[in-house]
Amino acid sequence: MTELRRRPSLASIAAELGVSTATVSNTYNRPERVSADVRGKVLAAAAKQGYAGPDPAARQLRRGRTDTVGLLLPAEIGYAFRDPATAAFLEGLAGACAQASQNLLLVCSPAGDDDGTQVAHAVVDGFVIYGVAADDPRVRRVAERAGPCVVVDAPLEMAGADWVGPDDGAASRVLAETLIASGHRRIGVISYSLGGSPYSGAAESGRVDRVPGSAALQRIGGIRAALSAGGVGELPVEERPENSAAAGADALHALLTRRPDLTAVCALSDVLAFGALTAARQRGLRIPHDLTVTGFDDVPEAARAGLTTVAQPHIEKGRIAGQLLFSQGPSRAPRRHTLQTVLQMRATSGPPRAANPLH
Amino acid sequence: MTELRRRPSLASIAAELGVSTATVSNTYNRPERVSADVRGKVLAAAAKQGYAGPDPAARQLRRGRTDTVGLLLPAEIGYAFRDPATAAFLEGLAGACAQASQNLLLVCSPAGDDDGTQVAHAVVDGFVIYGVAADDPRVRRVAERAGPCVVVDAPLEMAGADWVGPDDGAASRVLAETLIASGHRRIGVISYSLGGSPYSGAAESGRVDRVPGSAALQRIGGIRAALSAGGVGELPVEERPENSAAAGADALHALLTRRPDLTAVCALSDVLAFGALTAARQRGLRIPHDLTVTGFDDVPEAARAGLTTVAQPHIEKGRIAGQLLFSQGPSRAPRRHTLQTVLQMRATSGPPRAANPLH
DNA sequence: CGATATTTTGCTACCGTTACCAGTGTAACC
DNA sequence: GGTTACACTGGTAACGGTAGCAAAATATCG
Numbered sequence A, B: 001m002t003e004l005r006r007r008p009s010l011a012s013i014a015a016e017l018g019v020s021t022a023t024v025s026n027t028y029n030r031p032e033r034v035s036a037d038v039r040g041k042v043l044a045a046a047a048k049q050g051y052a053g054p055d056p057a058a059r060q061l062r063r064g065r066t067d068t069v070g071l072l073l074p075a076e077i078g079y080a081f082r083d084p085a086t087a088a089f090l091e092g093l094a095g096a097c098a099q100a101s102q103n104l105l106l107v108c109s110p111a112g113d114d115d116g117t118q119v120a121h122a123v124v125d126g127f128v129i130y131g132v133a134a135d136d137p138r139v140r141r142v143a144e145r146a147g148p149c150v151v152v153d154a155p156l157e158m159a160g161a162d163w164v165g166p167d168d169g170a171a172s173r174v175l176a177e178t179l180i181a182s183g184h185r186r187i188g189v190i191s192y193s194l195g196g197s198p199y200s201g202a203a204e205s206g207r208v209d210r211v212p213g214s215a216a217l218q219r220i221g222g223i224r225a226a227l228s229a230g231g232v233g234e235l236p237v238e239e240r241p242e243n244s245a246a247a248g249a250d251a252l253h254a255l256l257t258r259r260p261d262l263t264a265v266c267a268l269s270d271v272l273a274f275g276a277l278t279a280a281r282q283r284g285l286r287i288p289h290d291l292t293v294t295g296f297d298d299v300p301e302a303a304r305a306g307l308t309t310v311a312q313p314h315i316e317k318g319r320i321a322g323q324l325l326f327s328q329g330p331s332r333a334p335r336r337h338t339l340q341t342v343l344q345m346r347a348t349s350g351p352p353r354a355a356n357p358l359h
Numbered sequence C: 001c002g003a004t005a006t007t008t009t010g011c012t013a014c015c016g017t018t019a020c021c022a023g024t025g026t027a028a029c030c
Numbered sequence D: 001g002g003t004t005a006c007a008c009t010g011g012t013a014a015c016g017g018t019a020g021c022a023a024a025a026t027a028t029c030g
Helices: A010-017 A021-029 A036-049 A056-063 A078-082 A084-099 A117-121 A137-144 A168-181 A215-229 A245-258 A270-282 A300-305 A314-326 B010-017 B021-029 B036-049 B056-063 B078-082 B084-099 B117-121 B137-144 B168-181 B215-229 B245-258 B270-282 B300-305 B314-326
Strands: A068-072 A103-106 A126-130 A149-152 A162-166 A187-191 A237-239 A264-267 A292-294 A309-311 A336-339 A342-344 B068-072 B103-106 B126-130 B149-152 B162-166 B187-191 B237-239 B264-267 B292-294 B309-311 B336-339 B342-344
Touching (some): A010 A021, A010 A036, A021 A036, A056 B056, A056 B117, A068 A084, A068 A137, A078 B084, A084 A103, A084 A126, A084 A314, A084 B078, A117 A137, A126 A137, A126 A314, A162 A168, A162 A314, A168 A187, A168 A215, A168 A264, A168 A292, A168 A309, A187 A215, A187 A245, A237 A245, A245 A264, A245 A270, A264 A270, A270 A300, A314 A336, B010 B036, B021 B036, B068 B084, B068 B137, B078 B084, B084 B103, B084 B126, B084 B314, B117 B137, B126 B137, B126 B314, B162 B314, B168 B187, B168 B215, B168 B264, B168 B342, B187 B215, B187 B245, B187 B270, B237 B245, B245 B264, B245 B270, B270 B292, B270 B300
Parallel strands (some): A068 A103, A068 A126, A126 A149, A149 A162, A162 A336, A187 A264, A264 A292, B068 B103, B068 B126, B126 B149, B187 B237, B264 B292
Antiparallel strands (some): A103 B103, A309 A342
């Protein structure tokens, strides 16, 4: 008799009870506006029909609000979970979301098809963009969408977007200045992707001199600034498309093969630095006697490994990104929150093997 | 003149051009059905009005499909990003989602308020439940919702849900048998939360003898089975509410204080084992001479630390969870996918310090 | 040139809720 | 008894789109 089973809805249970859909809706959304009697009946009928509460999609359309935050990560999404710095950021962001009763939507872009379809389809109120290079096509899709946006780390120009991150340039500059002060003159850099199409090899100046579209370029800029202030010459950069220990190891070999005279290598992330350390030891180099190696991020493992690195508060970064997003009004001036960084001098750095006699 | 600015919509750009909303919709969803001429005009008008494409919420309501996967994690969500095993799982799952052009929604439950509101509001087609204990109230909310579901690791009974995980009981049993074979008789366990309300201390039998509602209980069951098969007596268990190195260290101290005669300690996760190793060394114990320590998971750090542990394929686990979810038909028998585990004997295990003279 | 095939475009029901406001019924008060 | 107040409940118009098919426009063909 029951007409052929459709999915239950507000209407179907309203019909069964002979009340209005509005009453059923109120039972779920403002229980205090419905008498205990009716509420009980509604809940009973719902249980009977197997109705689990208002359909989230319809509710969102109607309310114009999703209570969900979108998160845009670097294209190869697995990376986000391999990198301890990103993981810590996620921890902070997820915590902020939980506190604000928001869910967190990870935008998963299939390889290649990066026209931003996934961004366009994401049902979210706003976006957090983490570690994505300025030229990523998905960024444009985010900008087109209405709604608040927070950019993390990357130096993106986005109208109305808030920003949180460290001062990458300044922090790197301090690091390089410290190395120079301790006598280093021949310094090299190992970098993850500088943006644009994936590239592996020596980063010629064409790649490095662009307008900074990524934190990596800013860090390189900081190191260069220190070098030229110290009257030291050019800066070899070895780039790898990904941020992994394997890439770091590989890059160190390539860099030292090309420039055997380097006394210090600055990796632009701790993960790269770990790989570089492994590779250096494999080459029989003593750290830091034969080679100084530094990282960036100060992930938990860095302390254990005694890595000299630049510390930044990752969890806090995530929390602040969330707070900025949730506190955005309809239209205000973009805010920038610069995070404190601390240079952590540890065991992988020291004076160069052949200290400059002038010092 | 332009009537007071509303948000642009299909209708508003259709009105501007004098075409139908259907045509505008087709421009976005089936471009090949619209002449290049009209398509161009639509896109131009859209750009002019600042329209970024069909509203995702409306589209979802209409299509009855969200192309989004929900992920339910243990209540304290930060944990998911601190634990390398979970991170690897996420990597696999996110990869599967990307391949299937699905986004991934992390359900972030605010502390305390675990009535499952966030689950009910999640706009998803299906759910993956990872490492959640059977008695978590949010699990019920998932079960009530229509749509496919995959349970990972935990021994939940959920109608129609697929399952993927290792055979925790069997794997632990093999581990314990190996320890017994090498002479150990007095073995202890360090566990993360066994489910139920948070508890810290010696897990009396009331907690351990329950019907298994978590992987931890299954692992303990496996160890016990090996012990009783080997004629060895009871099994002290030290429980901590969370899965962290600090908890592992703390638990080891408590366990050895209570039972100084133990020759082997099985931590139910690598993370706990790392903490236990630190604590053991702090107590002046030589590993494995004075104490054998084992883990579970074989996270990347385990190999570096030389930890004896049970390996399971985390990334694959995530990938399979995704594939199971995406391949669920309207109604079929639940599938179970058991993952291969491998006992990795490394440097933290060996014969007990005072080998039984009978051997 | 009429008829048929092939593109293009438009019509029109919903999708399942919720916000707003208007009712109705009961209790309290003068 | 007649108001006024209060507590519930109901009506209904959106929210912004999409699918499927009908209609119109254009192209193809003998």
